[in-house]
Amino acid sequence: QPGTEVIFVAQGRSSGKQSRGQYRLNRDDGAAFRQVLDSLASDCGGDFALLYLWPLEDAGCIEDSAVLFRLLQAVGEAGRKPSRLLWAGAWRTSLERCCLESWIGWERSLGLILPQTRVAGILREAGPGPAVDMEAWLSLLWAELHTPSPQSVLYEGEQRYTCRIRPVSLGEERWRIQANGTYLITGGGGGLGRILAARLARSGPVNLILTGRSPLDARLQAELTLLEGTGSRVLYRQADVCDAVAMREVLREAKARFGGVNGVIHAAGLQSKEPLFTKSEADFARVLAPKVKGTQVLDEVLSGEPLDFLLCFSSAAAILG
The missing domain is CATH 3.40.50.720 (NAD(P)-binding Rossmann-like Domain)
Incomplete structure (x- = not known):
């Protein structure tokens, strides 16, 4: 998109700026998250969005919630904060889906303590091959970045779902506690x-x-x-x-x-x-x-x-x- 600058932050053993638009970050170094975020915010100059896409390329980041914890702490401590933080993940197992869906809790709670940054996520099932279809993902990311009310979404094919709380009527059937159970x-x-x-x-x-x-x-x-x-x-x-x-x-x-x-x-x-x-x-x-x-x-x-x-x-x- 004309006028859009993209800065890449890749995983590495060390952390720091490699060149204009290129950073490396050790995901196990909590202090480095804040340093890199401050530096790239300076590079951006104005308003910017932060995309956490490591779970797409590294399945280990799906179950390792500490990485997202370090990132969110860095956002909270940063002098200049992104206007949006969008995470994305594709699951291959039911456990990976559970982990990704649990991140919706961040979106629901962070609005109270991080009002300057709108947090949301995109979930979908991984494709049949090992490679990630980044062209398809970029279309989704771009669309979600420009929604007026960001919220976590689930894509199944071309269908887009949002998470809602709705009342339900409980049936008459109840769990029976067995005598001497x-x-x-x-x-x-x-x-x-x-x-x-x-x-x-x-x-x-x-x-x-x-x-x-x-x-x-x-x-x-x-x-x-x-x-x-x-x-x-x-x-x-x-x-x-x-x-x-x-x-x-x-x-x-x-x-x-x-x-x-x-x-x-x-x-x-x-x-x-x-x-x-x-x-x-x-x-x-x-x-x-x-x-x-x-x-x-x-x-x-x-x-x-x-x-x-x-x-x-x-x-x-x-x-x-």
Whole structure:
């Protein structure tokens, strides 16, 4: 397009400006993101947009959410910010699609703390060959850059879809908690886990397996004793849901004591009081781990179990912003 200047930022072991319109950036170096962004913003002179396209050429960037975290932190800290930040990704597996769709949460939440930059993404399934059809992608990117109200979109063929929240009517069918059924609750020592355990125990005599990272203390033991007073049997085990070895041992013990597991409630989670732009990478990874890695561990450990249900908890902020 006449009047449009394109600056390329390629991955590399080192970071810095190579020539006019060419940069290299070490994706593992958080400080380098800010330096490169400040430099290219200076090159642009005026208003500019930032396209994060590495997930198209490097599938490793799809599951490595830390790269996008570093980029967003750099945008937040930069003196001059892009008017738009558009990311793009094509999935080949269902897990890659889950990772890409989770990035919509950035769009929903960043408007409150990064009002100068409109953030959105483009998703589509990868083509049959290993090569990326950049000509087709450039057409999509150009169109999305010029939409008056940027938002994350999904393309299926020529059809363009946007994500919407709409009300639904719940049917009469409900999950049935089996009498003397066995239910695993991750995060069972936390506030939400204890509420859910009490609710299940009141529904009838059940077997409850509660896991958590914290050791069993007197306060939690007192609550477990109250639960057992309802006629339910309760077992607490200190186990990190991200630890496949520990979770396999929990499943082994559940089978030995109760004969199996009928349902799983994944309520494990961690909170962080640090806002995005001051959060450390370690804290970001720590909070993300039980929701992402923990879910994958449960899927792996319980893949051979005939579960009635697997219920995952998440923050509404991931959907609503």
